[in-house]
Amino acid sequence: MPKTLPNGQSPCTWSTMRFKWRPMSKLILIGIGPDGPTQAGQTALQKVSCVVTAARHKDLISNLPCEILPISPLSEALSKIETRLTLGDVAVLASGDPLFFGIGRSLSTRFGAERLTIHPAISSMQLAFSQLKEPWDDAIFMSLHGRVKPSLAAADQMITSASPREQYADQDLFPALMTQRPLFLFTDPHQRPEIIAAGINRQMETIGLNDSDCRIMVAEELGSDNERITHGTPKSIATQRFSDLNVMIIRLTAPASPTTKFLFGLKETEIAHSRGLITKDEVRSAILHRLRLPQTGVFWDIGAGSGSISIEAARLCPGLTVFAIERNTDQQQNIAINRQKFRLANLHLIPGQAPDPLTELPDPDRVFIGGSGGQLPAIVTIASTRLKAHGIIIASAVTKNTRDTAPRIFHQHGLHVDISTITISREIYPPQANGPLSLNPITIITGSK
Structure with a gap:
């Protein structure tokens, strides 16, 4: 093997190569x-070159000989973490278990799970349920932290000023x-807890x-010297003020609706209606x-009548927000009765003649037109324009x-x-x-976007 290459350079061999590997x-x-x-x-904190933390945790690391950066605003913190990782290990402090509604998701998405080492602590959820002395393996977990849309939590602020489009955007x-x-x-x-409680109370009514x-527990500043636990009903919680650092456990204790044993298939006789004006069982199912x-x-649900379609829809899909638009006062009363009977918090009565009330509602995924009051062209114009992608509009027809x-x-309308x-x-x-009872034929017109 030649000692030099034609250009005068030495050949690269494993014995002459040098790596600077980090x-x-x-x-x-x-x-x-x-x-x-x-x-x-x-132990891990002793080996890092930089710590990113919220202000409330700074006292825990005040004696560390390393750079300390704020975790807020998060976008800036993530950029700084990326830069500091080129110089050495970086620690991020977070309350409780960082993977439970915490910063863990953001860090894993940004930097990759393979780069993360995680040392979780006991979470606020565990502390709160230990105070309540109840198991939590069947609990539902939700977070309102940092939400932009209004939710049930803002109900008491919206009740007199907000349109239905805003009021029900995220309930x-x-x-x-x-x-x-x-x-x-x-x-x-x-x-805040008091706002959330007021919204729950309004929905319950x-x-x-x-x-x-309904029973509510508010746990403030868990694990600190300022820890406070408050138990109450929605009305009592709504009259109090709480620390910004809190969690809630809420439980409805009312007995179940009498129809919870089955999900679908209400009979006409089970739904309040007037003068036989109700979508028949067979047609409703179709x-x-x-x-x-x-x-x-x-x-x-436009021209909702007694609300039979709305009721079945709201029962089938508890996460679906259902608007029953109806102009007749007797039928409005029937809808209100049925809403209470079947405890449908996701069903909202909108009095008035369509299309006028539609402008105040959030854009629909589905539309049913059971009655138009002679306004079918105007209703379809608005509904089809506002209908979300892949949405469906259905009209039922009795007359030619x-x-x-x-x-x-x-x-x-495409x-x-x-x-x-x-x-x-x-x-x-x-x-x-x-003999057999024959009912008038019903035509179902389906429009898909």
Whole structure:
């Protein structure tokens, strides 16, 4: 082998090569419990070149000979962590278990799970349930921290000023409560316990529940010298003020609705209605099948009548926000009665003649037009324009005019249209003297976006 290459340079061999190799710096995520970090976390802190922390944890690391950076605002902190990782290991301090509604998700997404080392501590959830002395293996966990949309938490602020479009944009707490499982809730300085409690109380009143049917525990500054535990009902919690650092456990104690033993299939006789004006059982099932309801989202039931379609939809999909738009005062009363009977917190009555009330509602995923009051073209214009991608609009037709008009209007607004007509004959056994009961045929017009 030649000692030199044609250009005069020495050949590269393993004996002459030199590597300056540095292992990839670690990002160490350390949970802080009531007694500070765990022993493993304390050991890890001794070896880092930089610590990122919230102000409330700074006293725990004041004696460390390393750079200390604030964790807020988070976007800036993430950029600084990326820079500091080129110089050595970086520690991030977070309350409790950083992977439980914590910063762990953001760090894993940004830097990769393979770079993380995690030392969790006992979480606020564990501390709170230990104070309540109840198991938490069946609990539902939710966080309002940093939410932009209004939620049930802001209900008392919105009740007189907000439009339905704003008021119901993100109401997902009450359907969770209706499961009768404990709800563990992270709050923030804007979504405070007293605001949340006021919203829950308002929702309970609309479906006929009493204040005593719900129990709330607010746990403030858990594990600190300022720890405070408050128990109460929604009304009592709504009158108090709490520290910004808190969590809540909420549980509905009311007995279940009498129809919770089955999910679908209410009979006409079980639904309050007037003068026989109700979507018949067989037709209702076909309409709901055609609607292909999403688990969450927004459903407009226009010309809702007694609310039979809304009721079945709200029961089938507790996470779906259902708006029953109805102009007739007698039918509005029926909807209110049915809403209370079946305890449907996700069903909202909107009085008025469509299309006028539609402008104030959030954009729909599904629309059913059971009655139009002669306003079908205007209703379809608004509904099809506002309808979300892949949404569905259905109209039911009894008269020839609606059967002829609805498909044409749907098509003009760019919807894919199909039509089905249902003829119903009812009889019982043994046969009766008057024979089978034949009902008027109903045409179902489906428009898909």
